[in-house]
Amino acid sequence: MKFKKLLGFFVLLLCVSVEADDCPMKIDPPAVVVKYGDPVSVNCTVFTEHVGMGWVAKQNPVPNQPGVQFLLWTVENLTVWDINPQCFANFKGVPQCLRKVSVTVYNTPDSVSIRSENHTGPLVEGYQYKLVCEVQNVAPVQNLTVKWYKGTEVVNITLHPGESKTPVNVSSTLLITPNRTDDGAQYKCVAELQLGSEREWSPPAVESEAFSITVHYSPVISKGGENVTMAQGEMVFLSCRVQGNPSPHVQWVSPSGNVNHSTVKNNSIAIKVSADSPGVYTCTASNHLGNATKIFSVTVNSPSSHSLTTTALPKDTPDSVSIRFENHTGPLVEGRQYRLVCEVQNVAPVQNLTVKWYKGTEVVNITLYPGESKTPVNVSSTLLITPNRTDDGAQYKCVAELQLGSEREWSPPAVESEALSFPVHYPPVISEGDKNVIVDQGSMVSLNCTVQGNPSPLFQWTSPSGNVDFLTPKKNNSIISADSSGVYTCSASNYLGSTTRTVSITVVKKDYTIFAVIPVAILFLLIAFILFLMKRKRQYGNYSVSKRHSEHTVNPNSIPMQCLISNGAHQSLQKSTADTEDQD
Incomplete structure (x- = not known):
């Protein structure tokens, strides 16, 4: 009876050891990235005895196969987007x-x-x-990044959240406010799929053709050379250098009336100074966006006095230059448009003023001021911006410059505003990490959820059973005790939006079979030893010796003995005597 109980206990131990090895199989590779229509192959290996294994898949499933330890799932031409293959073992x-x-x-x-x-x-x-960038038939869209380039500089990056597995058409937009320096600038957009663990691999990017822009702007006439004093008989050249798009029409007016076009070359005129030459000469440049005027004052020296007459404009550098947002306070939001205003106070002459806008150390806009005012005025310049997350903390300033003297060879010191720095708020983005993690049961596993967002996002890990109980929670990294397999989800959110990332954790239970086999083997040896002793006892019987008195004394020194022999079924009695010697 005891032996049967021990045998039953041994069988129970064997059953427990099989159940303890939960899914003793390995997938190689555990994660694959494959282009639609390309071949793919994954191997599944089972480490213990089973009654059959196979693959469940929407394309090329493999039925239950007994008697094999590994099995390949192979597709020559993958045409299912949500394929989700699973290896099973019975x-x-x-x-x-x-x-x-x-x-x-x-x-x-x-x-x-x-x-x-x-x-x-x-x-x-x-x-x-x-500007609109259209991306056709791309998947998966959540792994898509669209980068905007102006020349070789990245000016905007667009991410596309979602969980779609099938191809979609998406677009990205870029707001631009061109100035004359952007004439001929080239824009392009580049679509990149970032795939694999930590996005360390990506297929080749696909980019658009370059989009070149033509910028039209009103005429601007270069300053300098407005006051000329010459002697009679000399030749003087009056230069009217004009910039504008489309090319401006230039008209000269002299004290005696319009100047004949035949005397105008490259927008300049040549005058042989005579007694009739002194006076004001005017150059006017115009196109459909506006016009600009430059006035020349020509003076002829008197032969008797050889005096030199010049005309000077009063000048005054700005009292102050300041920068502010129009109709806005507080942080900016990514993708929205804002207007910056630069205010220049009490400057003269305004027609010699240039306002330059700087983003960091880069000039992003230039404003000129046509006119003929000689007294100080207050003027302003505006700049439209559409910030993105890379502009967080960027500094803008405006600089007011008076360019005076012949050909602007001399200028007073520029006056600049204080730097305007601003935060940019944007929705969270979670960096990619390991999507599949295999760990031993009960061991610690580190779940990484690196989040970028402003304001700082709130993040939470959840498992199929609810919120995760962290052992060591940190800002971007948390450690948990791995007790069960499942999909763990990191969610990050702020007031501008939310995003998630999932990690599939597979818990492999430790193999305790060896710890069960050793005590069972010892138990078997002990049972065998006990059975051996029991068999030996039945074979040789029991022996007992007793002393009895005999009625007949043969030798006073002898001792009568009786031996009782028994084998459990029969008994016999044998008599004998033992002689002893007297000892004096």
């Missing part, structure tokens, strides 16, 4: 084991193009325009 007396494979099916964009929304033809300086 065991006697325990539930079926399943192990999922993370498969990312991607498709690079069929085309990437750029256009101007609701506008054709040249752009006009100071007006805002929207």
Whole structure:
């Protein structure tokens, strides 16, 4: 009876050891990235005896196969976006084991193009325009990044949140406010799919053709050389250098009337000074966006006095230069448009004023002021900006410069505003990390959730059973005790939006079989030893010796003995005597 109980206990131990090895299988590779239509192959290995294994998949499933320890799932031409293959193994007396494979099916964009929304033809300086980048047939969209380039400089980055697995068409927009320095600038957008663990691998990027812009702006005439004094008989050249797009029409007016076009070359005129030459000469440049005027004062020296007459303009540097936001206070929000205003107080002459806008050390806009005012005035300049997250903490300033003297060879010191720095708020973005983690049961696992956002996002890890109980919570990293498999989700949010990232944790239970086999083996040896002793006892019987008195004394020195022999079924009595010697 005891032996049967021990044997039953041994069988129970064997059953427990099989159940303790939860899904003893390995997937290689555990995660794959494959282009739609390309081949893919994944191996599944089972480490213990089973009654069959196979693959569950929407394409090329493998039915239950007994008698094999590893099995390949292979597709020559993958055409299912949400494929989700699973390897299964069946065991006697325990539930079926399943192990999922993370498969990312991607498709690079069929085309990437750029256009101007609701506008054709040249752009006009100071007006805002929207550029649209259209990305066709791309998947998965949540791994897509669209970068905008102006020349070789990245000016905007667009991410596309979501969980779509099938191809979609998406677009990205860029607001621009061109100035005359942007004439001929080239824009392009580049679509990148960032795939794999930590996004360390990406298929080739697809970029649009370059989008070149033409900027129209009103004429500006270069300053300098406005006051000329010559002697009679000398030749004088009056230069009217004009910039404008489209090319301005230039008209000269002399004291005697309009100047004949035949005497105008490269917008300049040559005059042979005579007694009739003194006076005011005017150059006017115009196009459909405006006009500009430059006045020359020509004086002829008197032969008798050889006096020199010049005309000087009064000048005054600005009392102050300041910068502010128009109709806004507080942080800026990514993607929204704001207007900066630079106010210049009490400056003269305004027609010699240039206001330059700086972003850091880069000039981003220049404003000129046509006119003929000689007294100090207050003027302003505006700059439209559409910040993104890379502009957080950027500094803007405006600088007022008076450019005076012949050909502007001399200028008083520039007056600049204080730097205007501003925070940019934007929704959270979670950096990619490991999507599949395999750990031993009960061991610690570090879950990384690196979040970028402003204001700082709130983040929370959740598991299929609810919120995760962290052992060591940190800002971007948390450690938990791995007790069960499942999908853990990191959620990050602020008032501008939210985003999530998932990590699939597979918990592998430790193999305690060896710890169960050793005591069972010892138990078997002990049982065998006990059985051996019991068998030996039945074979040789029991022996007992007793002393009895005999009625007949043969030898006074002898001792009568009786031996009782028994084998459990029969007994016999043997008599004998033992002689002893007297000892004196």
